[in-house]
Amino acid sequence: MEKMIIGALEICDLPDINITELQIRIDTGAQTSSLHVDNLKRFKRAGKPWVRFDIHPDFYNVDTVTQCEAKLHDIRRVKSSNGTSQQRYVIQTSIKMGGQAWPIEITLTDRSDMSYLMLLGREGMGDKVLVDPSQNYILNNSDSEIDSEA
Secondary structure (H helix, E strand, O other): OOOEEEEOEEEEEEHHHOEEEEEEEEOOOOOOEEEEOEEEEEEEEOOEEEEEEEEOOOOOOOOOOEEEEEEEEEEEEEEOOOOOEEEEEEEEEEEEEOOEEEEEEEEEEOOOOOOOOEEEOHHHHOOOEEEEOOOOOOOOOOOOOOEEOO
């Protein structure tokens, strides 16, 4: 499959947790992907660990809140961009960009001091994309046909 070219900033959907048109920053220097969440709570469903969290998908309207739930995939120690190490919950979800969808792992954290709610790291990009850091928003995300490789 031919790799899609993405810019330094893109828009994606996270359909498993009902998030659409999320502006994200692409970071080839980061290993893991991360998502800014509020009110992160762990709970059990059918004896399995899950997490519930709030996200403000519209960066310009923080009054818009979407509550999400996802199965807890892992708990990992991650070194943040400022060099501090913290333990984070990890969920596995699908990401949709440029008419394609694939599974990724995302750590849930406080990114309130960052400009974008989500950072897409190298593991999330996998072998699907090439990054052109001189461009922004070069994908057509309105493609109705999706090549899903889960």
